[in-house]
Amino acid sequence: KETTKTASYWGIVIAGFGLTGVLFYAIFNELFSSKSPNSVYGRSLERCLNEPRIKDALGEPIKGFGEETRRGRRRHVSHLNYERDGKKYLRMKFYLQGIRQKATVHLEMM
Known part of the structure; x- marks a missing residue:
């Protein structure tokens, strides 16, 4: 026992x-992981922040963020994993805001 x-x-x-x-x-x-949504968001945001055309259009400083809640808090970056023709894809959307303008970033990667 x-x-x-x-x-x-x-x-x-x-x-x-x-x-x-x-x-x-x-x-x-x-x-x-290099293919995790957080990692992809970080690399994409870095590329956007280093792009002169984006700096000119939005005005510096530029900040990136995900979806907003009803309370105005910024949360996760919207993403979708899907498969097409046997290949895995990631679709993502996040926002940029500078002193002059706002922008929406849409990206898709394999």
């Missing part, structure tokens, strides 16, 4: 480690 109890505790501990591993993998994949 004591052996069964000990084995069940070990099973719970091993399941907990497994779940923790899955969570760490998901977080690492989302934040640090």
Whole structure:
């Protein structure tokens, strides 16, 4: 009886480690993968901020942000993963705002 109890505790501990591993993998994949939406947004925003035509049109300083909530808070960048002809694509939309104008950025990548 004591052996069964000990084995069940070990099973719970091993399941907990497994779940923790899955969570760490998901977080690492989302934040640090080169194809994650956050990574794509960061690289795209950097390209936009370094583009002279965008600087001229919007005025500096320029800031980038995602969708706004009803309270006016800026949240995540809108994105959609989809597959077409066996290839995976990412479609994304975010906003830029300078002192003169606002802009919407639409991007699509394989």
